Amino acid sequence: MTTIRQEDFIQSIQNALQYISYYHPIDFVHAMHEAYKKEQSPAARDAIAQILVNSRMCAEGKRPICQDTGIVTVFLDIGMDVSWASDMSVEDMVNEAVRRAYLDPDNPLRASIVADPAGKRSNTGDNTPAVIHMSTVAGDRVSITVAAKGGGSENKARFSILNPSDDVADWVVEQVPGMGAGWCPPGILGIGIGGTAEKAMLLAKQSLLAPVDMHELQSRGPANRAEELRLEIYARVNQLGIGAQGLGGLTTVLDVKVLDYPTHAASKPVAIVPNCAATRHIHFDLDGSGPVFPEPPSLDDWPKLHWDAGAQARRIDLDSLDSGAIRDWKPGETLLLSGHLLTGRDAVHKRIVDSLARGEALPEGLDFSNRFIYYVGPVDPIEGEAVGPAGPTTATRMDKFTDAMLDKTGLIGMIGKAERGAAAIDSIREHGAVYLIATGGAAYLVSQAVQAARVIAYPELGMEAVYEFEVRDMPVTVAVDVRGESIHQRGPQEWRQRIADIPIQTE
């Protein structure tokens, strides 16, 4: 019989959460580097370079890879010969570990969890509770996997119950274009097949916890149906040409994982859960000998890439812009922004648009005239930082507010990540506005451009408050111009065609 002490259990999960906030799994870094080396689309290659440079900076600086530090998901396999020296429940211990990890003053992580999800959606303040899955297994150890899953990629999960005769690969390949770029590709698709509805979802999530090993599978060949599916889906999804950040390119997925389980003769449940540029998970065992402190990886495992926005980038003074000055910006053009911009995301947009609909004035000092809004919820800063990691959030969620924002506030542009929907693009064109993107998953790199930050409205919303950022040379790409031309439509179309026309190696 092994005894697991309360403090050892809490401390180990706390350590794991801090570790995965700044260290990508090395297999993921290597796969991303391979994608970088073979990418032929300049925009996609640039985005992958930013993700890799950001990854190394985070490993060096021990700061979060992404501003979305995730919803904590913990898998516990508890040996039947384990006893606990604890006056807390296992759930309470996990949540205590989450609380301590996310409130760590040396590397505070963003509290992203809201209670009452269909109602008030109030932030719990410490990122609790975690989502916990427990099994009892043979043995005298506790086997723990800790993951921190970003909302952007979790939002793109898909599920269906197919007919038994339907083809799983066809269904997956059909789904991926509709997932857009909000899951920050290139990443990994987790596919769960079989069981029941909830079992298929869980299998998809669990499949993502295995190492990225597509290259090895390609070398050794498939040993079963699940591995055949991995190879087929990997090739067909990459042939879609979606590419990094949805900009068009050769690599949309670094790997595809499949787990299956027996199911009912009438059913074929299938789930997709994507993992993003901020893939974060770690596995370890507790054997009663004390807490686990994961071994830091060697920084030599990261490629030494140099990234800059390039000599071609146009420098923009945000403080002297008006709607005339943005008319000649072209989709795909790289800009370096300097000056002041405002931030705001889901909760702020709802409040502003509701206030405007009621004919109320915006809070004092909040004026969007001739300004840009950056869709971001930053991590709290530590000493020496103006702001913590502050990458873009998915713009598509703000689409339903865009027309009112452009029509009634004087806003001339937005900065986020991923594509805009048709109605938002129409509104952008009608108002002569623009939409710019920063690289999702490169949050620490992006935050280096922020020189100063202050909250100017809705402080009670925490990370969702409106900040004013003063930026210097913040790198962005024009995604939708004043004519409504979108790089997220043009890029994947072009690269899908190129992949079809040229015998480019996608495996």
Ligand code: SF4
């Ligand atoms: S990489 Fe993208 S999807 Fe993943 S957590 Fe960060 S912003 Fe969200």
